[in-house]
Amino acid sequence: xxxxxxxxxxxxxxxxxxxxxxxxxxxxxxxxxxxxxxxxxxxxxxxxxxxxxxxxxxxxxxxxxxxxxxxxxxxxxxxxxxxxxxxxxxxxxxxxxxxxxxxxxxxxxxxxxxxxxxxxxxxxxxxxxxxxxxxxxxxxxxxxxxxxxxxxxxxxxxxxxxxxxxxxxxxxxxxxxxxxxxxxxxxxxxxxxxxxxxxxxxxxxxxxxxxxxxxxxxxxxxxxxxxxxxxxxxxxxxxxxxxxxxxxxxxxxxxxxxxxxxxxxxxxxxxxxxxxxxxxxxxxxxxxxxxxxxxxxxxxxxxxxxxxxxxxxxxxxxxxxxxxxxxxxxxxxxxxxxxxxxxxxxxxxxxxxxxxxxxxxxxxxxxxxxxxxxxxxxxxxxxxxxxxxxxxxxxxxxxxxxxxxxxxxxxxxxxxxxxxxxxxxxxxxxxxxxxxxxxxxxxxxxxxxxxxxxxxxxxxxxxxxxxxxxxx
Amino acid sequence: xxxxxxxxxxxxxxxxxxxxxxxxxxxxxxxxxxxxxxxxxxxxxxxxxxxxxxxxxxxxxxxxxxxxxxxxxxxxxxxxxxxxxxxxxxxxxxxxxxxxxxxxxxxxxxxxxxxxxxxxxxxxxxxxxxxxxxxxxxxxxxxxxxxxxxxxxxxxxxxxxxxxxxxxxxxxxxxxxxxxxxxxxxxxxxxxxxxxxxxxxxxxxxxxxxxxxxxxxxxxxxxxxxxxxxxxxxxxxxxxxxxxxxxxxxxxxxxxxxxxxxxxxxxxxxxxxxxxxxxxxxxxxxxxxxxxxxxxxxxxxxxxxxxxxxxxxxxxxxxxxxxxxxxxxxxxxxxxxxxxxxxxxxxxxxxxxxxxxxxxxxxxxxxxxxxxxxxxxxxxxxxxxxxxxxxxxxxxxxxxxxxxxxxxxxxxxxxxxxxxxxxxxxxxxxxxxxxxxxxxxxxxxxxxxxxxxxxxxxxxxxxxxxxxxxxx
Numbered sequence: 001x002x003x004x005x006x007x008x009x010x011x012x013x014x015x016x017x018x019x020x021x022x023x024x025x026x027x028x029x030x031x032x033x034x035x036x037x038x039x040x041x042x043x044x045x046x047x048x049x050x051x052x053x054x055x056x057x058x059x060x061x062x063x064x065x066x067x068x069x070x071x072x073x074x075x076x077x078x079x080x081x082x083x084x085x086x087x088x089x090x091x092x093x094x095x096x097x098x099x100x101x102x103x104x105x106x107x108x109x110x111x112x113x114x115x116x117x118x119x120x121x122x123x124x125x126x127x128x129x130x131x132x133x134x135x136x137x138x139x140x141x142x143x144x145x146x147x148x149x150x151x152x153x154x155x156x157x158x159x160x161x162x163x164x165x166x167x168x169x170x171x172x173x174x175x176x177x178x179x180x181x182x183x184x185x186x187x188x189x190x191x192x193x194x195x196x197x198x199x200x201x202x203x204x205x206x207x208x209x210x211x212x213x214x215x216x217x218x219x220x221x222x223x224x225x226x227x228x229x230x231x232x233x234x235x236x237x238x239x240x241x242x243x244x245x246x247x248x249x250x251x252x253x254x255x256x257x258x259x260x261x262x263x264x265x266x267x268x269x270x271x272x273x274x275x276x277x278x279x280x281x282x283x284x285x286x287x288x289x290x291x292x293x294x295x296x297x298x299x300x301x302x303x304x305x306x307x308x309x310x311x312x313x314x315x316x317x318x319x320x321x322x323x324x325x326x327x328x329x330x331x332x333x334x335x336x337x338x339x340x341x342x343x344x345x346x347x348x349x350x351x352x353x354x355x356x357x358x359x360x361x362x363x364x365x366x367x368x369x370x371x372x373x374x375x376x377x378x379x380x381x382x383x384x385x386x387x388x389x390x391x392x393x394x395x396x397x398x399x400x401x402x403x404x405x406x407x408x409x410x411x412x413x414x415x416x417x418x419x420x421x422x423x424x425x426x427x428x429x430x431x432x433x434x435x436x437x438x439x440x441x442x443x444x445x446x447x448x449x450x451x452x453x454x455x456x457x458x459x460x461x462x463x464x465x466x467x468x469x470x471x472x
Numbered sequence: 473x474x475x476x477x478x479x480x481x482x483x484x485x486x487x488x489x490x491x492x493x494x495x496x497x498x499x500x501x502x503x504x505x506x507x508x509x510x511x512x513x514x515x516x517x518x519x520x521x522x523x524x525x526x527x528x529x530x531x532x533x534x535x536x537x538x539x540x541x542x543x544x545x546x547x548x549x550x551x552x553x554x555x556x557x558x559x560x561x562x563x564x565x566x567x568x569x570x571x572x573x574x575x576x577x578x579x580x581x582x583x584x585x586x587x588x589x590x591x592x593x594x595x596x597x598x599x600x601x602x603x604x605x606x607x608x609x610x611x612x613x614x615x616x617x618x619x620x621x622x623x624x625x626x627x628x629x630x631x632x633x634x635x636x637x638x639x640x641x642x643x644x645x646x647x648x649x650x651x652x653x654x655x656x657x658x659x660x661x662x663x664x665x666x667x668x669x670x671x672x673x674x675x676x677x678x679x680x681x682x683x684x685x686x687x688x689x690x691x692x693x694x695x696x697x698x699x700x701x702x703x704x705x706x707x708x709x710x711x712x713x714x715x716x717x718x719x720x721x722x723x724x725x726x727x728x729x730x731x732x733x734x735x736x737x738x739x740x741x742x743x744x745x746x747x748x749x750x751x752x753x754x755x756x757x758x759x760x761x762x763x764x765x766x767x768x769x770x771x772x773x774x775x776x777x778x779x780x781x782x783x784x785x786x787x788x789x790x791x792x793x794x795x796x797x798x799x800x801x802x803x804x805x806x807x808x809x810x811x812x813x814x815x816x817x818x819x820x821x822x823x824x825x826x827x828x829x830x831x832x833x834x835x836x837x838x839x840x841x842x843x844x845x846x847x848x849x850x851x852x853x854x855x856x857x858x859x860x861x862x863x864x865x866x867x868x869x870x871x872x873x874x875x876x877x878x879x880x881x882x883x884x885x886x887x888x889x890x891x892x893x894x895x896x897x898x899x900x901x902x903x904x905x906x907x908x909x910x911x912x913x914x915x916x917x918x919x920x921x922x923x924x925x926x927x928x929x930x931x932x933x934x935x936x937x938x939x940x941x942x943x944x
Contacts, residue, residue, distance in 0.1 A: 156795070157795070157796060198695070202796045202798070209760075209761065209762070210762060211762050211763060212763065213761070213762070213763045213764070213765065214761070215759060215760055215761050216760045216761065216762060217760045218760065220759050220761075221879065222781070222783045222785060222809055222811075222879075223670070223776070223781065223811060223878035223879045223880075224759065224776075224878075225719075225781045225782075225783040226765075226772070226775050226776040226779060226781055226878065227755070227761075227764045227765055227766065227772050227775070227776065228759070228761050228764060228765065229719055229765055230719065230783065230784060232784040232787055233711075233714075233715050233719055233784060236708045236711040236712050236784070236787070237712040237715075237717065239705075239708040239712070240708050240709040240711070240712030240713075241712075242705075243705050243709075245709065245833070247697075247701055247702065247705055283699070287687060287692050287696065287700070288681075288687055288688045288689045288690065288802075289681065289685070289686070289687050289688065289692075289699075289700050290681070290682060290683050290685070290688060291683060291684065291685045292685070292699045292700060293685065293698075293699055293700065293701055294699065300698070300699050303698050303699070304695070304696075304698040304699065307698060309694070309695065309697045309698055310697075311694045311697040311702065311798070311800060312702060312704040312705060312708075312789065312790065312801075313694060313790050313791050313796075313797060313798050313799050313800075313801075314789060314790040314791040314792045314793075314797070314799075314801070315704055315708070315787055315788060315789040315790060315792070315804060316787060316788050316789075316792040317784065317786060317787040317788075318784065318785050318786040318787060318807070319785050319786035319807060320786045320787070320788040320792070320807075321786075323628075323629070323842060324629065324674045324785075324807070324809075324842045324843055325785060325786070325807075326674070326783070326785050326809050326879075326880075327785050327786075328783060328785075329784075329785075329786070330760075332787060335790070335791060335792075335796070335797075337694055337796075337798050339694075339695060361717070370795060370796045371796055406695035406696075406698060407693065407694075407695045407798075408695075408798075
């Protein structure tokens, strides 16, 4: 591919591309309410068809998944994973119409598109298509076969995606790797590349009145606490047994399967610390935290990428409104998430939580599972990973490698179920996902388009020979 | 007074009285929203004026209090305490217009007035006035001087009432006793008389991120639990330290001031138990509780009336909606109420909670006080109490004495601040206060009117001489 010519073409057509991307962003597609889901699924199918591909809207028990193919008889095949759904827009503080895709000049960022989905992730999805159109204009065809699996339930936990992946496994496995196009530059411009994600176990611990005591089906007058035990006292006592004062996790066997980071990745973290990457003071300021758990920066940095977490996301019982209301509640609930690192097994962890409750005599406390999927991990040596590294190095100069995403995503579907390496990437910057005034910068969109072209080139050509040509 | 003639007069005028009471009930007076408060305050003043008294609407920082006097130059004076406000009506399941005061035939209860306020407490308040009108029709004047203090914020915690009582103390102290007119018969027809109320300390325990760690002003991404401690873990560990597995309260000194029940009252409770008053099985069925704290009925019955409680009314932190959202919350809150028996001091109890938290290292957990008022207690020998006992015995035959209301009410204002004995009473039945389809029975209204007449007679005449006349 004549990458330079395509980059020039992208520059020339940018105004037009930007308008097309904004048009796509203006179509609401809120998975929680269903608003615009059907229309947006069709719009994605149209984008694939517009590239010359074939696409269909696959009906699933939840929202449909758009499956598409653009077969070019190329030696390599890339599966484009994406999502066309977005979060609701009911937060306070929007400076513009949430689906208006207006361009505002943001302090320190320049002209930016304000829109739900601008960064997460309809912005990069649409910009991937405009980048591909540029390749077609210049080259006539793409250097790679593309498969598409674009879901509409990511914001609801990708419920249908594993079943879809299983059903379409034969087709999807033709890919050499998976790409999730995303604006990966942070506010300071540093692009990052993660080599995996922690697994996720999200449960509710629910204590309801039952054989042990407590009201069983509705709150009763608080004065009857003289006679009747409380599920709230019971749940708080159960919860308190899970960690010590320093939040060390006390569940038997919890750490048994935790594997140390690969030496190469541990060394990377050390380099980052030595280079001053972890500024605890800046973090504390940005996140309004006065004191960290660990005063040793190196230990803290390693911990984020190598240790599991046990966190209470939510807690509720009884009367939670303003002022005073007395009641003896019949139920108390904690929302708890466990983030798992290699080689933790979600089912073993779940069994460990159950055993911990049972050991404390809390056999009645129900564990309701909402999400349960394993960690996933890639090697630095994966060709797709190396292609993205070269893309960042070539276009931007530097990048940051993270051994694992401290958050979670169900990428195990690619890695384990389909046996495919995956990479999330692209230049460009946006932020405030799930918040008001979600944005992406206008300049970043062009950078993203350029990076997608370069990535396809790097991915299809493979690593440069020692004497090979240099890329821009 | 010719009580028999007045009772006859009440019977003759009942249709008219019932219509007047329903008319009063139809006037909304929701203290939380302010709807109809001004109009209803004026309506109460009009009722007092209609009896020949003088009344004024006293403006307070919250809703106004109606103060009135009906001076008859009688030897005894009674202060009528009441409330003209009601709860909102936004519950599901109303079978009729919430302020329609329609009459419906309720299974097992007969014709009943369905209306917000029917029992709590605009129904008995209005019926008190119709009863007084009957005395005036038959006797020309009342046998007692009446003072009135009718507030409009009871459902919001009687916020202005203590200040009003202090301001009007000179006037109010002329009373010999306080009467709170109320339908005191339960569904089975048994009237009860309580000899006091537990005190109330209602607080929020709030754990916010601060010097100890934790996010200080907003939730942050759950994955940062690797670096940042959680106010939720901290609060649950603090709460768990307050009670043991059997909910025995572990706060140092909590029981130091708890006084045993007076022997006469303890004996009353034993009599009630021996008479089969406490049916643990029926209670468990009615309240959907499978097991009580105490399998010994006598101990449980005594406990309700003689022991303090420490109850969690509400608990909340982080994300409490459906499904999954991950967050490391910056705050966790527990709503806690303490019900105090004699001779517990609210300030000492509050200091004890503070000391308990401090001892556990939780010096940062804030205690926000919402309500703090002491218990109050009456002697069985109080003339007003004895007059009500004779009223129930004379009109109904039997009654149940409770040493203390296991719930709470700020009657200390009368007992301590004004030095006045008080009695809550009257025949009649209603229920579902604070719920949909609040009702009082039509037959009970007439019984209530009769009981108010008899009570005034008993209260003004004092105990019968051994050879004295019998009352109906």
